[in-house]
Amino acid sequence: MTNITRSVIRTATPIAVGFVVSVLAHLGIKNPVEVSAIGSVSATVYYGIVRKIESTHPKVGHLLGVLGAPVYPTPTKPVVPAATVTPAPTPERVISPPGNALGYSPTLPKK
Numbered sequence: 001m002t003n004i005t006r007s008v009i010r011t012a013t014p015i016a017v018g019f020v021v022s023v024l025a026h027l028g029i030k031n032p033v034e035v036s037a038i039g040s041v042s043a044t045v046y047y048g049i050v051r052k053i054e055s056t057h058p059k060v061g062h063l064l065g066v067l068g069a070p071v072y073p074t075p076t077k078p079v080v081p082a083a084t085v086t087p088a089p090t091p092e093r094v095i096s097p098p099g100n101a102l103g104y105s106p107t108l109p110k111k
Helices: 003-026 032-054 058-064
Strands: none
Touching (some): 003 058
């Protein structure tokens, strides 16, 4: 089984559990916002509890559809470092062309 398939199953199973809980909640609650919230919270809590128990009892992973979380390979390409950022020039280092569109040529204070 591929990692993608395994991850989709392990994601869809808690969603299905939340759906079933929300359908059951709809039997007694008529407010759709509350029913939706109950379904969402129950899916999240279900996933969290099963993952926590699975860390010590791996067979519980069946409750998420398949045993074991997906294992992704480490990248084989070297990580390229981020480009270095050169600081913006300070007014002392600005080299202005001899005049601008308005004909004004700024002069820098002498130190």
